[in-house]
Amino acid sequence: MNAQNNLSHNSHAIVIGGSMTGLLTARILINHYNRVTIIERDRLPDQPIYRPGVPQSRQGHVLLERGRAILEELFPGFQEEIVARGAHPLDMAEDLAWLTPFGWGIRFDLNVIMLSCSRFFLEWNVRRRLNAFPQIKFQQGSEVKGLLMDAEGVLVTGARVRTGEEEKPLFADLVVDASGRNSKAPQWLEQLGYLPPQETIVTAHIGYASRVYEFPEGLDADWKGFLVQTLPPYQPRGGFLLPIEGNRWLVTLGGGDGDYPPGDEEAFLEFIRTLPTPVMYDAIQKAKARSPIYCYRGTQNHLRQYDRLSQLPDGFVALGDSVCAFNPIYGQGMTAAALSALLLDRTLKAWQKDSLWGFSLHFQKKLAKENAPLWEMATTEDCRYQTVVGMSPTPSVRFMHGYMDRVVALTTESVFVRQTLLNVFNLLTPAIALFHPKILLRVLKKVLLGGVRDRAKASKPLPSQFKLQNHA
Ligand SMILES: Cc1cc2nc3c(=O)[nH]c(=O)nc-3n(C[C@H](O)[C@H](O)[C@H](O)COP(=O)(O)OP(=O)(O)OC[C@H]3O[C@@H](n4cnc5c(N)ncnc54)[C@H](O)[C@@H]3O)c2cc1C
DSSP, X not given: OOHXXXXXTTOEEEEEOOSHHHHHHHHHXXXXXXXXXXXXXXXXXXXXXXOXXXXXXXXXXXXXXXXXXXXXXXXXXXXXXXXXXXXXXXXXXXXXXXXXXXXXXXXXOOOOEEEESOHHHHHHHHHHHHXXXXXXXXXXXXXXXXXXEOTTSSBEEEEEEEETTEEEEEEOSEEEEOOOTTOOHHHHHHHTTOOOOEEEEEBOOOEEEEEEEEOOTTEEOSOSEEEEOOBXXXXXXXXXXXEETTTEEEEEEEEOTTOOOOSSHHHHHHHHHTXXXXXXXXXXXXXXXXXXXXXXXXXXXXXXXXXXXXXXXXTEEEOGGGXXXXXXXXXXXXXXXXXXXXXXXXXXXXXXXXSOTTHHHHHHHHHHHHHHHHHHHHHHHHTTSTTOBSOOOOHHHHHHXXXXXXXXXXXXXXXXXXXXXXXXXXXXXXXXXXXXXXXXXXXXHHHHHOOHHHHHHSOOOOOGGGOXXXXX
16 A cells, blocks of 8 residues: 555654664655654754664664665765765775785775764764655654554554653554664553564674774875674674764774673773784774773674564554664664665555555565575574574584685685675675675685684784874
């Protein structure tokens, strides 16, 4: 059904949560509804600054090329605008120095662009774009406390919204849960007599810690960003350094198996010093810190299987982190959110019926299919850690680890392999592309030669072109 055509002139949708999923969903819902209300617990700052509802936003966030392209599609001119305000467009193969566990990734001009900026700067820019649509209203400082149901108990008709001391009903034709990984929607459904979705949590006890630095003066480096990839369990520590708005760097460290990067100055620097290259350590020595160190550990993969329920009330759908939140190591969350918003758009457009009866489960099943390869990528990676909980490494998972190690090793010598892998990472190409005969044959050769992981454990001398010089 195209709700715009079939519902009353005053059709209304509610989006719970005004973070990336909520914002992008609101943008597509105006294709179908006359009015969209985003209900957000936080007061939304008119500056690009931290807000408590998105606690992970102080950590480094990578927006993948697919996500960047969707933002550009939804908000034409977005890249130009955000770059003019201080974001950095980085070519992932050219501008990012990438230390794999097997050596440096080959660098070349690929034109797979990553918009590098802080997470709250990105969200603020999207929010500003939404202000241009009069159909979208933000109801800030308001928290959804539950769902409203029709008399028959089969259709969600709105939400119970608390603002200050007051709780009021807000009625809508569609309610979308975009309230993130701590969503209460399963409990709200239970209160209405429905079974909650089954939940799966896979965790490898990964922690992040991040700090902002000023660009050092007189920096002479041939990279704009920098990434040290992990190889658990041999090398569970990694990190990345990315330029963000305001001519600053955001340095993010990651450690798994409970080897959490620390929050105190000395230990933070020591963690960087133990990475398998001194480049990041040297760079930090020359830069002034401009923020405290922020630690974050809520990195579990968390799946809520709405698609498996036999009954789900109509007039309600869930998407983004509230359905499927990933271990952030692959930087998939925001792009998955963008993809799920587009899927909702397509599914609503293709729905030819006069009402939304049956739509909720239909959509959740489609979403589950779309999320499945991303979930598999993230959880397969987590199975490398010794302390992983929620999943065990099956023979096929172990096979994938071995295969991927060889593919990653090949990115240090083959442009074709690195290009293919980056396309897969950026969700431009399905993962099956990594089994292209040209890659398969080279992987087999590596298997016959052996020793790939031994190389990862050995120390890696720094190629001269990556050396950081400071002529200040
Ligand atoms: C450490 C870390 C690093 C990450 N790195 C990356 C990365 O590099 N790249 C990437 O793409 N993704 C990354 N992610 C994932 C990314 O942060 C999320 O996927 C992204 O924020 C989209 O999430 P969301 O909008 O679904 O939920 P959230 O961002 O969690 O937002 C939920 C919103 O709902 C609001 N809310 C919650 N409950 C209610 C309620 N009852 N009523 C009203 N409002 C409510 C909250 O205040 C908040 O604004 C990372 C995540 C973590 C934890």
